[in-house]
Amino acid sequence: MTTTRFAPSPTGYIHVGNLRTALMNYLIARKAGGTFILRIDDTDPERSKEEYVDAIKRDLEWLGLHWDKVERQSERLDRYADAADKLREMGRFYEAFETPTELDLKRKKQLNMGKPPVYDRAALNLSDAEKDALRAERGNGVWRFKLDHERIEWTDGILGDISIDAASVSDPVLIRGDGQVLYTIASVVDDTEMGVTDVVRGSDHVTNTATQIQIIEALGGQCPRFAHHSLLTGPQGEALSKRLGTLALRDLREQGVQPMALLSLMARLGSSDPVELRSDMAELIEGFDVNRFGAAPTKFDVQDLFPLTAKHLQSLPLTDVADAVEDAGVPADLAEPFWAMARENITTLADLKGWWELCRDGAEPLIADEDREFIAEAVALLPDGPFDGETWGTWTKAVKEATGRKGKGLFMPLRKALTGMERGPEMAALLPLLQVIRARG
Structure with missing residues (x-):
């Protein structure tokens, strides 16, 4: 059975980059x-916070990405300890004591000599007495996995055939000196024991995947299928890393972005398929194919979400937005005609409030000097209420006959006088909702 996972660290709010990973894994699982x-990858006790765990769940629920079960790495530390013991017994795990400064000096020396800046495995030559002395002086060392220096190869679901020389990669640190278990081994143990069959993540994990493949094989596990999606950039190709904090899903939600607009964009962005607004999750699932995504950096512009949001809102019946219409202050008896009028003229639901304020309070008329007599004559011809969808047509026909005006010269001055704006909703739908005019009628 196909099993995927989304494995965020609860050290902050998830953003559009995280969402891309979550959505791809979700769609693969659901399609199969x-x-x-x-x-929840919470092995870092200092940075992991429960408020972020709750926020992650809230964001996923808002988007409709419902999980089948929740796992927490902080509850599985014994499993990682067992895996570490197994690697030690195999001679694939060794303790190293270099300080960050010493490692930096080694890297600089290797680069000056034209060599790849990889760890030189000096710790493998330490005697037990030397290790004891270093522990006494510096405390416990880090634990590194000893890579087999051979080519690591796999067929990536997005990048194609990958081949990495393990000799060009440092033996990865799996456990820190303070005992904290790092992602590299925790993820391997979890993916293996949870039967994860497909792993989709960012292309910045490619080298990490190579080392994890060797760890999986050393522990006797079955390698999942890997796919590494491209990283997002800004609309001009600039790095998004410094801006991701402002692209948190909770911030997009507060800006009025609709879930289906966000999901429709992220399910196609970077693929060979055009971005199309989907009506529901079933359509997204049916149309998804991870193999159609490319390796090139993918441009993301948050502004693209708002036309999609507007288009999505236009498709919704009143029942789907009733709470937002009520929150805008619209009386229940006017909710249906108000939504029919406003839906084509909003970008987010927050815009409803402004349209209702116009209907309720009116607007400062925009009347050019040359139109004042015309407007006065037109207002005098306004029929008695109640007003309905036919009133605008009946009124403007009478004004046209009385004044001889037609086309833009007829309609624009009337719109500006009633709404204070040059453009907006169809006046036939708006006129019956203008409370000042309704009261007169």
Whole structure:
């Protein structure tokens, strides 16, 4: 059975970059009728916070990305300890004691000699007495996995055939000196024991995947299928890393972005398929194929979300937005005609309030000097109420016959006088909602 996972670290709010990973894994699982795991990677006790765990769940629920089960790495530390013991017994795990400064000096020396800046495995030559002395002086060392220096190869679901020389990669640190278990081994143990069959993540993990493949094989596990999606850039190709904090999903939600607009964009962005607004999750699932995504950096412009949001809102019946219409202050008896009028003229639901304020309070008329007599004559011809969808047509026909005006010269001055704006909703739909005019009628 297909099993995927989304494994955020609860050290902050998830953003559009995280969402891309979550959505791809979710869609793969759902399309195959498989399992989608939400795995909280909280092995860092200092940075992991419960408020972020709650926020992650809230964001996923808002988007409709419902998980089948939740796992937490902080509850599985014994499993990682067992895996570490197994690697030690195999001679694939060794303790190293270099300080960050010493490692930096080694890297600089290697670069000056034209060599790749990889760890030189000096710790493998330490005697037990030397290790004891270093522990006494510096405390516990880090634990590194000893890579087999051979080519690591796999066929990536997005990048194609990948081949990495393990000799060009440092033996990865899996456990820090303070005992904290790092992602590289925790993820391997979890993916293996949870039966994860497909792993989709960012292309910045490619080298990490190579080392993890060797760790999986050393522990006797089955390698999942890997796919590494491109990283997002800004609209001009600039790095998004410094801006991701302002692109948190909770911020987009507060800006009025609709879930289906966000999902429709992220499910196609960077693929060979055009971005199209989808009506529901079933359409997204049916149309998704991870193999259609490319390796090139993918441009993301937050402004693209707002036309999609507007288009999505236009498709919704009143029942789907009733709370927002009520929150805008619209009386229940006017909710239906108000939504029919406003839906084509909003970008987000927050815009409803402004349209209702116009209907309720009116607007400062915009009347050019040359139109004052015309407007006065037109107002005198306004029929008695109640007003309905036919009133605008009946009124403007009478004004046309009385004044001889037609086209833009007829309609624009009337719109500006009633709404204070040169453009907006169809006046036939808006006129019956203008409370000052309704009261007169």
